[in-house]
Every structure is written in C-alpha cells, then in structure tokens.
Amino acid sequence: MAMMRYAEALNAALREEMQADPSVFLFGEDIxxxxxxxxxxxxxxxxxxxxxxxxxxxxxxxxxAMAVTAAMTGTRPVLEIMYADFVPLTLDALVNQASIYNxxxxxxxxMPFVLRTQGGGxxxxxxxxxxxLDSMLAHIPGIKVVAPSTPADAKGxxxxxxxxxxxxxxxxxxxxxxxxxxxxxxDETVPLGKAATMREGSDISIFATSKMVVEALKxxxxxAADGVSAEIVDLRSLRPLDVNAIVASISKTxxxxxxNEGWRFCGYAAELSATIMDHAFDELDAPVARATxxxxxxxxxxxxxxxxxxxxxKIRTAALKTLK
Amino acid sequence: MKNTPSVEQHLEIYRRMLxxxxxxxxxxxxxxxxxxxxxxxxxxxxxxxGVAATAxxxxxDKVATTHRGHAVYIGKGxxxxxxxxxxxxxxxxxxxGRAGHMLVxxxxxxxxxGNAIVGAGIPAATGMALSMxxxxxxxxxxxxxxxxxxxxxxxxxxxxxxxLWKLPVVFVLEHNQFGLTVPSEVQSPVEDLSxxxxxxxMPAEIVDGNDAVAVYRAVSTMVERARxxxxxxxxxxxxxxxxxxxxxxxxxxxxxxxxxxxKARDPLxxxxxxxxxxVGEAQLAGIEAAAKAEVDEAFEAxxxxxxxxxxxxxxxxxxxxxx
Ligand SMILES: Cc1ncc(C[n+]2csc(CCOP(=O)(O)OP(=O)(O)O)c2C)c(N)n1
Ligand SMILES: [Mg+2]
Numbered sequence: 202m203a204m205m206r207y208a209e210a211l212n213a214a215l216r217e218e219m220q221a222d223p224s225v226f227l228f229g230e231d232i233x234x235x236x237x238x239x240x241x242x243x244x245x246x247x248x249x250x251x252x253x254x255x256x257x258x259x260x261x262x263x264x265x266a267m268a269v270t271a272a273m274t275g276t277r278p279v280l281e282i283m284y285a286d287f288v289p290l291t292l293d294a295l296v297n298q299a300s301i302y303n304x305x306x307x308x309x310x311x312m313p314f315v316l317r318t319q320g321g322g323x324x325x326x327x328x329x330x331x332x333x334l335d336s337m338l339a340h341i342p343g344i345k346v347v348a349p350s351t352p353a354d355a356k357g358x359x360x361x362x363x364x365x366x367x368x369x370x371x372x373x374x375x376x377x378x379x380x381x382x383x384x385x386x387x388d389e390t391v392p393l394g395k396a397a398t399m400r401e402g403s404d405i406s407i408f409a410t411s412k413m414v415v416e417a418l419k420x421x422x423x424x425a426a427d428g429v430s431a432e433i434v435d436l437r438s439l440r441p442l443d444v445n446a447i448v449a450s451i452s453k454t455x456x457x458x459x460x461n462e463g464w465r466f467c468g469y470a471a472e473l474s475a476t477i478m479d480h481a482f483d484e485l486d487a488p489v490a491r492a493t494x495x496x497x498x499x500x501x502x503x504x505x506x507x508x509x510x511x512x513x514x515k516i517r518t519a520a521l522k523t524l525k
Numbered sequence: 526m527k528n529t530p531s532v533e534q535h536l537e538i539y540r541r542m543l544x545x546x547x548x549x550x551x552x553x554x555x556x557x558x559x560x561x562x563x564x565x566x567x568x569x570x571x572x573x574x575g576v577a578a579t580a581x582x583x584x585x586d587k588v589a590t591t592h593r594g595h596a597v598y599i600g601k602g603x604x605x606x607x608x609x610x611x612x613x614x615x616x617x618x619x620x621x622g623r624a625g626h627m628l629v630x631x632x633x634x635x636x637x638x639g640n641a642i643v644g645a646g647i648p649a650a651t652g653m654a655l656s657m658x659x660x661x662x663x664x665x666x667x668x669x670x671x672x673x674x675x676x677x678x679x680x681x682x683x684x685x686x687x688x689l690w691k692l693p694v695v696f697v698l699e700h701n702q703f704g705l706t707v708p709s710e711v712q713s714p715v716e717d718l719s720x721x722x723x724x725x726x727m728p729a730e731i732v733d734g735n736d737a738v739a740v741y742r743a744v745s746t747m748v749e750r751a752r753x754x755x756x757x758x759x760x761x762x763x764x765x766x767x768x769x770x771x772x773x774x775x776x777x778x779x780x781x782x783x784x785x786x787x788k789a790r791d792p793l794x795x796x797x798x799x800x801x802x803x804v805g806e807a808q809l810a811g812i813e814a815a816a817k818a819e820v821d822e823a824f825e826a827x828x829x830x831x832x833x834x835x836x837x838x839x840x841x842x843x844x845x846x847x848x
Contacts, residue, residue, distance in 0.1 A: 206666070210663060212665065230704070230707070231704070231705045231706045231707055231722065234707070234711075234778055235705075235706035235707070235775075235777075235778060238706075239704065239775075240775075243626035256707045256711050257702070258673070258677075258707075258713065259643045259644065259673045259674065259676050259677050259704060259712075260676055260677060260678060262678050263678060265739055286642070287642070290642075297582055302815065324562050324563060325562035325563030325614075325625070326564065326625075327563065327625040327628055328623075328624070328625075329627070329628065329640075329641040330627075330641060333706055336629075367790050393751060466843040480529040495837055495841075496841050496842060496843055497837065497838040497841040498623075498838075498841070499622055500622065500623040500624075500625075501563065501614055501622060501623060501625025501626075501628075502614030502615070502618075502621075502622030502623065502625070502832060502833055503562055503832070504832050504833065504834070504835060505614075505622060505835045509837035511836070
C-alpha cells in the first residue's frame with residue numbers, strides 16, 4: 202500500500218500499462234510537455250517519448266474519431282479530453298461511430314480505447330467548464346462509463362479500462378485530483394461494473410459516483426447525528442451498472458437516495474430510480490429521492506454555484522424527506 | 526497611409542489599452558492575495574489586438590471573443606466597473622455574476638460575447654454576419670480568436686461558409702504563439718495561419734499585433750470591404766502571451782528571453798512612442814493618471830458590491846407551464 206493523490210494514482214496506472222503494453226499510447230491537449238493541466242500525465246512524455254505521448258492541436262472531434270479507428274487497427278489509445286464540457290464535441294465519434302461497429306459488423310472489430318475526461322463544479326470555472334455530463338455519456342449503448350471516487354479505484358479501474366476491448370469513458374473530477382488515499386502496490390485491477398459499499402447502514406441506501414460519493418459520506422455523518430443509519434454505495438461504474446449491489450442494499454434499508462452531479466431531467470438519477478423500480482419495487486417503503494443539479498446552466502458567482510450543486514446537506518435533506 | 530487612425534482615435538485606443546493593462550495587473554495582484562475565484566486569463570501585452578480591432582467597429586457591429594477577452598470588452602465600449610464586478614461574481618456585474626470573466630456579454634454594446642469553448646466564437650460571429658446579410662443592416666460581425674482556435678474543425682466550416690456566401694465578417698486572429706501551454710509549432714505545420722484564407726477566397730493581412738496603428742489600419746480595410754458587401758477578411762496579429770495561460774498556470778514552458786524581448790515591444794510602449802511625436806508628455810501623463818484612477822475606483826466599488834442571490838431559472842424548467 203502507498204499513500205497517493207488521485208492524480209498520482211492515475212499517473213501510475215498509465216505508466217504501468219504503457220510499460221506492459223507497447224500498443225498503449227496517449228494523446229490529448231497539453232498532456233505531453235506540460236504533463237496535463239491537472240498533471241495526470243506528468244513525466245510520461247519524458248519516459249515514453251513523443252511518439253507514444255502526443256500533444257495535440259485543439260481538435261476534440263477529430264481526435265475522438267481517430268481514437269476509434271486507431272483502436273480498431275491494433276493500438277490501445279488513451280485520449281484525454283481536458284474538460285467533460287468538451288465531450289459534446291466528441292459525440293459523433295462516440296454515438297455514431299464507436300458505439301455501433303462491434304454490433305453492426307458482427308464482432309469483426311474491437312475498439313480498445315479509453316476517453317479520459319474530468320467534469321464537475323465547485324471550482325468557479327463557469328458555465329462551460331463545470332458540468333458533469335455523465336448522463337449523456339451513459340446513455341450510449343456499447344460504451345462503458347466509469348467514475349471512480351478513490352485513488353485506489355482510480356488506479357485499478359484505469360488499468361482495467363485500458364485492457365478492456367470495448368470503448369471506455371473514464372470520468373474524473375477536478376476536485377478529486379488532490380484527494381489522498383491508500384493504493385495497493387503492484388498490478389492490481391478493479392473490475393468495471395462492480396459497486397463498492399463505502400459505509401454500512403440500515404435505514405437508507407445512498408447511491409453515488411465520483412465526487413458525489415465524498416458528499417454522500419459527509420451526508421452519512423450528518424444523518425448519523427439525526428439518528429439515521431445510512432449505507433453509502435459507490436456505484437463506480439455507471440454502465441455497466443451493478444444492479445445486484447443496488448438490490449442487495451435496498452433489501453436491507455428499504456429506502457433510497459440517488460445522487461448525480463448532472464441535470465435532473467432525463468438524467469442518471471432518473472435512470473437509477475427507474476432501475477430500482479424495475480428490480481426492487483417490492484422492497485421499497487417510500488419513493489426514491491433524487492439529489493441532483495437543478496435543470497439550468499451553472500453560474501460563475503460563488504453563492505449561485507454553491508446553491509446549485511448537490512451537496513452533503515442536500516443529500517441529507519433528500520434522505521430525511523423520503524424517510525418521513 | 527490609408528485608414529490610419531487620427532491622433533484622437535489613437536489617444537482613445539491608448540487610453541483603453543491602459544485601462545485593460547491596469548485591469549489585468551490588478552487582477553494579478555488580487556490573485557496573489559487569494560482574492561480571485563477560478564482561473565483568470567490575462568491579456569496584458571496583447572491589448573493592441575482586442576482594443577484597436579474593436580475601435581474600428583460601430584456600436585451596431587457585433588463582436589464574439591475568447592476566454593481571454595478583456596481587451597475586447599473594454600475596446601468595444603464596456604465600462605470598467607461592470608467588467609470587474611462580473612469577474613468578482615457581483616450582482617452589479619455585466620451579467621449579474623452569472624457569466625464570470627470568460628463569458629462576459631453586453632448586448633447593447635455589441636459584445637456577444639466571451640466564449641470559453643475554443644473555436645466556438647468563429648461560427649458565432651459568422652452566424653451574426655449571416656443575420657446582418659439577411660436583414661441588410663449594413664453592420665459587420667467580428668471574431669477575435671486565438672492561434673489554438675484556428676486548429677479546430679469548426680473554424681474551417683465557418684470560414685468556408687463566410688467565404689462562400691460573402692458574409693460581412695472579419696476574422697481577427699490573435700496569434701500569441703501558444704495554445705494553452707503548447708507552442709504554435711506543435712499545433713500547426715505552418716507558421717502564418719492566415720495563408721489558409723486563400724482557401725476561403727478571402728483576403729488576409731499579417732500585422733505586428735503589438736502596434737495598435739497597424740492593427741487598426743488592417744482591420745479597417747477588412748471592415749470596409751465587408752460593409753460594402755464584398756465578403757469576409759482576415760487579419761493575423763502577431764503578438765505574444767507574456768503572462769501565463771491563466772492564473773492556474775504552473776509555468777515552466779515559456780522562454781524568459783522571449784518574454785523579455787516581447788515586453789520590450791509592449792503595445793503601450795509602441796503607442797506611447799508614436800503619440801509622443803504628436804502630443805505633449807503632459808497630455809499623455811494626464812491620460813495615464815486618469816486611466817489608473819478609473820480602474821482603481823472600479824475595483825474599489827466592485828469589491829464592495831453585493832453578491833447575487835440564487836433563484837431557479839424558469840426558462841429552463843422542464844415542467845414549466847409557460848412552455
Ligand atoms: C473546445 C475546447 N478545447 C479545449 C479547451 C481548453 N483550452 C482553453 S484555452 C485553450 C488554448 C487556446 O489557445 P488560443 O486559441 O491560442 O487562445 P489563447 O489562450 O492563446 O488566448 C485550450 C486548449 C477549451 N476551452 N475548449
Ligand atoms: Mg494562443
């Protein structure tokens with residue numbers, strides 16, 4: 202075990218996978234010489250050279266389309282899209298290209314690429330640099346979408362994502378990069394599609410991913426003071442979704458709050474809520490509560506942004522409401 | 526020379542460049558004290574581009590700019606206080622604190638607006654020009670964009686249509702040698718990006734972007750053509766980003782000797798020297814002191830202005846009965 206920052210854990214995963222497999226290469230804006238604006242790729246151009254670690258022009262649309270076909274033809278590209286807010290520029294490559302080929306070409310091609318990006322608010326970065334957009338990505342069939350919350354999962358899941366033969370969107374969070382945690386030594390992977398129980402509880406289940414897991418854990422402390430025992434489940438993977446873990450937790454607590462940093466309407470929280478209805482309706486003692494971003498753009502000014510973002514306090518409020 | 530600004534016009538450009546310089550330096554100082562929020566992209570040393578290019582425009586003309594747009598905001602006629610108040614997220618800001626420094630707009634002044642999706646300003650200005658052509662307003666749209674933005678796919682799509690349809694739009698390329706941290710030679714195989722204008726059948730001119738008079742002249746020529754219905758044009762302004770990419774830049778990739786060389790040719794130095802041949806030292810000193818005082822007052826006021834209060838936006842409500 203070693204204590205690491207989330208960004209360092211990602212860096213270690215990239216380094217180890219590049220050392221192990223010469224077909225892995227990295228490209229993206231400012232990832233080489235500068236080491237990435239969040240320093241995730243620091244030192245990798247020096248170690249692996251400019252062929253395997255490339256600084257690119259600002260060309261998200263073409264880069265993503267190129268990752269798809271580079272992956273089809275023998276390499277394992279890891280593309281960094283600097284902000285999730287720029288993901289809309291990549292959508293044709295994901296929705297109309299990557300997601301269809303394996304199926305319509307009847308399994309003739311593989312697409313082992315990873316699109317790493319980071320989203321989320323709370324940094325005062327304004328309406329075009331603060332969104333999560335995970336719901337939009339999880340909507341696409343044929344693409345895995347994962348969003349780890351701890352340094353250990355960041356490392357283990359990135360290694361698994363790079364080895365996966367399907368496209369994987371790997372969602373990071375700007376406010377998680379500096380968080381620290383123990384990371385297992387050596388070649389440990391964490392499977393994609395398996396949830397993790399972060400805190401056991403008996404009164405209510407709270408399901409979250411990424412930075413929202415941190416908020417949910419804080420909410421569990423607040424709820425403990427209210428006399429409520431909350432179970433926190435880190436889904437880790439939005440797609441595929443660990444339905445068994447969700448059902449198991451709800452079978453114990455009979456109440457649920459689903460948390461998502463994205464918009465509410467047609468969002469991932471709505472999907473989770475419907476999934477719970479499909480699989481655990483009989484276990485529920487009350488309607489599922491949602492804690493999400495309200496349906497509007499994210500403003501710059503601190504009090505406005507803070508008022509909008511889902512937080513421990515808002516998760517607590519949602520939990521108390523559904524428990525009443 | 527054709528389209529040279531009058532002494533009065535140049536003095537006004539100089540004054541606005543001073544406002545922008547003090548604005549940027551004050552932001553830098555407040556950032557050091559931990560009193561700013563989020564990344565701030567300064568344009569010190571590049572003021573001649575945003576200020577002199579927009580000085581050519583009329584109020585009814587529109588401009589779209591980048592994440593580094595302070596010179597365009599002030600150049601197109603916005604007062605300092607609403608810009609500063611916006612940067613500090615105040616209720617009195619140009620957009621009530623919602624936009625922040627990268628996305629400022631003032632529709633009345635024709636600033637619509639800052640844009641932090643790199644490249645997005647290029648089709649934005651082109652669409653405004655399409656509307657102007659359809660309505661026959663006689664106005665012109667301008668896009669100020671970076672060398673990094675010039676590499677986006679949407680740049681090609683928009684410029685192709687601008688050339689094809691002879692739209693009244695002027696593309697002002699602020700070539701400051703860097704994308705974010707990546708030098709332009711790592712982003713493009715050609716040094717002069719405006720050679721691409723030929724592919725869109727539009728004229729282009731390369732100018733010293735630190736010389737406000739040169740920027741003004743070249744942009745005027747393109748604006749006049751566009752206003753006459755002769756189609757778009759491009760001006761490539763060569764300049765240099767002397768500060769980091771933003772206040773969150775960790776540095777280490779710009780050469781100190783390059784920074785020093787460009788600082789020696791600062792646009793304020795270039796304009797002051799030219800103006801000193803026309804007006805006296807006393808007049809310039811007066812303008813300089815007044816500009817400093819104006820910016821200091823704007824900061825003092827903005828920093829004690831109230832913060833906005835949050836309310837849900839009904840226009841975004843998916844269950845709204847108003848829809
Ligand atoms: C579509 C998109 N990709 C990436 C970014 C991140 N980014 C912000 S500014 C920038 C560099 C822009 O370079 P340039 O257009 O030359 O403008 P400058 O910063 O030099 O003024 C990058 C890559 C972004 N904001 N939008
Ligand atoms: Mg640039």
